[in-house]
Amino acid sequence: xxxxxxxxxxxxxxxxxxxxxxxxxxxxxxxxxxxxxxxxxxxxxxxxxxxxxxxxxxxxxxxxxxxxxxxxxxxxxxxxxxxxxxxxxxxxxxxxxxxxxxxxxxxxxxxxxxxxxxxxxxxxxxxxxxxxxxxxxxxxxxxxxxxxxxxxxxxxxxxxxxxxxxxxxxxxxxxxxxxxxxxxxxxxxxxxxxxxxxxxxxxxxxxxxxxxxxxxxxxxxxxxxxxxxxxxxxxxxxxxxxxxxxxxxxxxxxxxxxxxxxxxxxxxxxxxxxxxxxxxxxxxxxxxxxxxxxxxxxxxxxxxxxxxxxxxxxxxxxxxxxxxxxxxxxxxxxxxxxxxxxxxxxxxxxxxxxxxxxxxxxxxxxxxxxxxxxxxxxxxxxxxxxxxxxxxxxxxxxxxxxxxxxxxxxxxxxxxxxxxxxxxxxxxxxxxxxxxxxxxxxxxxxxxxxxxxxxxxxxxxxxxxxxxxxxxxxxxxxxxxxxxxxxxxxxxxxxxxxxxxxxxxxxxxxxxxxxxxxxxxxxxxxxxxxxxxxxxxxxxxxxxxxxxxxxxxxxxxxxxxxxxxxxxx
Amino acid sequence: xxxxxxxxxxxxxxxxxxxxxxxxxxxxxxxxxxxxxxxxxxxxxxxxxxxxxxxxxxxxxxxxxxx
Numbered sequence: 001x002x003x004x005x006x007x008x009x010x011x012x013x014x015x016x017x018x019x020x021x022x023x024x025x026x027x028x029x030x031x032x033x034x035x036x037x038x039x040x041x042x043x044x045x046x047x048x049x050x051x052x053x054x055x056x057x058x059x060x061x062x063x064x065x066x067x068x069x070x071x072x073x074x075x076x077x078x079x080x081x082x083x084x085x086x087x088x089x090x091x092x093x094x095x096x097x098x099x100x101x102x103x104x105x106x107x108x109x110x111x112x113x114x115x116x117x118x119x120x121x122x123x124x125x126x127x128x129x130x131x132x133x134x135x136x137x138x139x140x141x142x143x144x145x146x147x148x149x150x151x152x153x154x155x156x157x158x159x160x161x162x163x164x165x166x167x168x169x170x171x172x173x174x175x176x177x178x179x180x181x182x183x184x185x186x187x188x189x190x191x192x193x194x195x196x197x198x199x200x201x202x203x204x205x206x207x208x209x210x211x212x213x214x215x216x217x218x219x220x221x222x223x224x225x226x227x228x229x230x231x232x233x234x235x236x237x238x239x240x241x242x243x244x245x246x247x248x249x250x251x252x253x254x255x256x257x258x259x260x261x262x263x264x265x266x267x268x269x270x271x272x273x274x275x276x277x278x279x280x281x282x283x284x285x286x287x288x289x290x291x292x293x294x295x296x297x298x299x300x301x302x303x304x305x306x307x308x309x310x311x312x313x314x315x316x317x318x319x320x321x322x323x324x325x326x327x328x329x330x331x332x333x334x335x336x337x338x339x340x341x342x343x344x345x346x347x348x349x350x351x352x353x354x355x356x357x358x359x360x361x362x363x364x365x366x367x368x369x370x371x372x373x374x375x376x377x378x379x380x381x382x383x384x385x386x387x388x389x390x391x392x393x394x395x396x397x398x399x400x401x402x403x404x405x406x407x408x409x410x411x412x413x414x415x416x417x418x419x420x421x422x423x424x425x426x427x428x429x430x431x432x433x434x435x436x437x438x439x440x441x442x443x444x445x446x447x448x449x450x451x452x453x454x455x456x457x458x459x460x461x462x463x464x465x466x467x468x469x470x471x472x473x474x475x476x477x478x479x480x481x482x483x484x485x486x487x488x489x490x491x492x493x494x495x496x497x498x499x500x501x502x503x504x505x506x507x508x509x510x511x512x513x514x515x516x517x518x519x520x521x522x523x524x525x526x527x528x529x530x531x532x533x534x535x536x537x538x539x540x541x542x543x544x545x546x547x548x549x550x551x552x553x554x555x556x557x558x559x560x561x562x563x564x565x566x567x568x569x
Numbered sequence: 570x571x572x573x574x575x576x577x578x579x580x581x582x583x584x585x586x587x588x589x590x591x592x593x594x595x596x597x598x599x600x601x602x603x604x605x606x607x608x609x610x611x612x613x614x615x616x617x618x619x620x621x622x623x624x625x626x627x628x629x630x631x632x633x634x635x636x
Contacts (some may be wrong), residue, residue, distance in 0.1 A: 102586075169591070171614070211607065221611075232624065233619075236624050
């Protein structure tokens with residue numbers, strides 16, 4: 001019997017449902033012990049700007065749009081190299097038992113600390129120096145996010161130039177939408193109709209007028225874009241784009257999901273290929289621990305802790321809303337990854353670049369995951385609705401790129417915040433120097449330049465795992481922070497703490513091993529490859545810095561746990 | 570306007586130039602250097618309205634100082 005999408009999509013839905021009402025409720029009632037009557041920071045610190053109590057469905061939309069980047073699509077696409085079962089299992093169980101726990105507890109810990117960042121929680125739950133180390137770490141992680149997402153978008157635009165035109169036009173359309181809504185005061189519904197009409201019209205324009213530019217040109221353009229978008233006001237570009245993006249995503253997901261179910265294709269990709277496949281940096285990569293590096297947002301992402309404790313926690317109306325937003329939001333992202341796995345499992349081998357050959361299909365998915373996904377998506381639309389595969393692929397590239405671009409400038413914006421925070425000691429020495437380095441234009445420039453330079457190497461199969469490893473280590477550190485919060489601040493019995501500590505330790509071990517593997521097998525040898533020396537040195541230095549910070553933070557964490565347990569005993 | 574009328578007018582001019590460049594790139598289907606004109610128009614379209622509406626970092630700082 002062939003397995004088709006009618007089997008794996010319902011299985012995923014049932015598992016997510018059971019885990020949400022089982023494990024999720026356990027976390028809510030036994031670990032966090034939410035109090036529906038507690039006054040949240042959104043009410044207590046209401047300022048009408050950042051702290052605003054909001055409807056849980058509205059926050060869910062914001063939270064999901066913020067955490068959904070390219071991760072839930074690119075990671076599972078690359079992980080198809082091991083077969084669809086390993087990818088599927090990790091986006092179900094890695095998500096429910098680690099990723100969603102991480103997002104939910106980061107959100108709730110922040111809610112209990114006045115909506116402050118996870119680095120602030122680390123200072124309170126572990127020790128003051130932890131916050132500083134954590135912030136340095138976050139800045140480096142964000143540089144890699146910027147680099148990885150610039151490469152992703154540039155590669156997609158080079159591969160499908162028809163998608164570049166609407167992606168570029170999307171920004172002026174969003175600006176126009178923001179201006180007619182906020183400045184002209186046009187009704188939201190009318191503004192939305194105008195905005196969406198222009199977005200869909202731009203897809204049609206792109207189909208006839210593709211924008212052909214070279215990879216390095218796109219890297220340059222996207223770096224400048226990331227810099228500019230990070231210093232412009234939020235209402236001006238990001239908010240309107242997020243809003244229009246959300247429609248695109250719902251439409252794209254819904255359309256793709258319905259197409260898959262209508263076409264009901266069998267999964268022709270093998271369920272399992274081999275434990276070790278050539279995935280990261282062209283090296284034989286064992287499924288464990290590298291799958292954790294490769295599949296980011298669909299199962300687990302440290303970036304989410306920054307969003308949870310950055311914007312979402314400041315808008316929570318009631319503590320009881322948080323499970324739906326933090327835990328449920330992550331499940332939604334996992335489900336997006338399931339759609340990706342189903343789509344590729346069915347159509348990857350049918351793409352022209354694969355021509356029915358498994359090794360060609362895997363190489364294509366690993367080296368260029370975005371076109372691999374959008375091509376499969378286009379085929380799904382073609383089988384279900386008869387839409388030309390090219391148009392489906394352009395549409396998919398547009399909505400994925402739109403999310404990648406949002407993540408790109410959000411990451412650069414967060415890097416600006418972190419950089420300014422790190423520069424705080426400079427203020428004591430010289431106010432003038434502090435003003436210069438904390439200037440929005442300058443502080444936004446650094447991350448964009450370093451990220452852009454790394455992206456310019458075009459070494460996707462090296463940079464994506466470096467980004468993913470750093471991102472996953474960030475997740476491990478955020479998990480460590482919330483574990484310290486559970487152990488030291490909530491002071492729960494050890495048998496309850498174990499539910500959080502076991503995944504935390506598993507994650508810390510996995511990610512640390514994965515980073516050592518990456519350092520010695522991928523990054524360091526690259527220093528001796530002709531023409532790749534600079535990239536090798538950069539990735540080696542970043543990996544070493546990450547590992548040193550990781551070890552320092554693990555030492556702080558274990559000391560904190562020992563101290564609390566000794567005091568408890 | 571919370572800040573100079575001159576700057577605001579400059580922003581408006583940049584916005585109009587941006588729209589012309591974007592349209593030009595599309596109309597000629599990006600032949601020759603038109604694709605670069607289109608990209609230049611894209612960047613102008615990002616900053617032009619910000620200058621026009623007084624939403625650049627410098628203008629915002631000035632407004633905050635006044636407030």
